Amino acid sequence: MKEETLQRTFPKKTITNNNSKSKSKKGKGWRKDRQKYAGSIFDENDDTCNNDETKMKSKHQPNIAQEPIRHSLDEKEVEFTDPRKSIHSTMNSPVEEHEEADLDNMGFRAEIAEIPLGKAKQLQERLGKKLFDKAFFVEDSSSDLNRKSSHKSFARENPKRPREVSSKIPVSKFRNVFENEKLEKPAIDPRFDSRYGEFNDYIYHSNYSFLDEIRQREKKILMKELKNTREEGDVNRDRLKEALRKMKNQEKTQADVNRRKEVIREIRHENNERMCQGLPPIFKTRAQIRELIWRRKYDELKGGKKLEKYLRRKTKKQDKRSVLPMNQQ
Structure with missing residues (x-):
């Protein structure tokens, strides 16, 4: 009854083939060969090993040429060491x-x-x-190790998800809402920005008056270089002449602006004195202001030959204006 129940429960294991027997015998022979070459795997007093050895001798006749080699291998003591232990011993934590x-x-x-x-x-x-x-x-x-471990990179697992940012760090005022957007701080021009107050020309020129001294020095250097370049066809000579002409014109225009400012300042000062005395202020027209400016300029040019040159140039301009072109006549 027991055998029938075993066959019903485990039918595959009860069936035996000749091939399986041959495989088992080959496996036992391989174990014995392994025992001879690699050391004692099984105990020598084991009966199963001795029986397998007799079966192997009966079926397979031993080769005479290989016997001395096997004896020599048996005499030597082979020691197997685990390579992982040697690596672990050399490597430190x-x-x-x-x-x-x-x-x-x-x-x-x-x-x-x-x-x-x-x-x-x-x-x-x-x-x-x-x-x-x-x-x-x-x-x-x-x-250093603690620093590396404490540092956390807030990387996104998926590029479509929103960016993960630490809540401890305050959010900056200028930040990129979109990835490809480039944000730059807007440039501020102090001339047109009300935060810097109204522009005062008098304070500006009083603070940056040292620039006039630098311009005068540059003008002297250009005049020396122009004297050294005597050839009129030289390109550097023409360039130096043009630079000097620009500097002289800038000086003339700045002198005219300063002269006009001085005249207006004097008129305001006179009106303030009149108002302090209880008199009404005198408001002058543009023509009167222009006449006062010409008088001041005449007084400045009166000392040397500058006045004659100025009057000569002015008469030439007036003559050119008076003469009409041929087609209009």
Whole structure:
């Protein structure tokens, strides 16, 4: 009854083939060969091994040429070592490596502290400043490890998701809402920005009056260079002449502007004095202001030959205006 139940429950295991027997015998023979070459895997007193050995001798006759080699291999004691143990013994843990590096750096710093300044400077020149400072002013490796571990990169798992940002860091005023958008701070022009107040020309020129001195120096340098370049066909000579002409014209226009400002300032000062005395102010027309400016200019040019040159130029301009072109006549 027991056999029938076993056959019903495990039908495949009860069936036996000749091929399976041959495989099992081959497996036992392989075990014996392994025992001879690699050392004692099974116990020599085991009966199963001895029976298998007799079966192998009966079926397979041993080769005579291979017997002495097997005896020689049996005589030698083969020792198998696990290579992972040797690798593990050579490799140190990262904590031990950092401790060794810290000890080396401490020793190096202690040696440098005893060396005189001259020799330390020579050593710094040989090694280089960066390498010397790195070795002498090195930080603890433990702090570096903690820093690396504390740093967290807020990377997105999926590019379509919103960006993950730390809530501890305050949000900047200028930030990119979209990825490809480039944000730049708008440029501020203080001349047209009400935050900087109204432009005062008098304060500006009083603060930057040193620029006039620099322009005068540049003008002298250009005049010296122009004297050195005597050839009229020279390109540098024409360039220097043009630069000097521009500087002289700028000086003339600035002088006219300053003259006009002085005249208006005098008129305001007179009106303020009249108002303090209880008299009404006198408002002058544009023609009267222009006449006062010409008088002031005449007084400035009166001393030398500048007045004659100025009057000659002015008469030439008036003559050109009075003469009409041929087609209009």
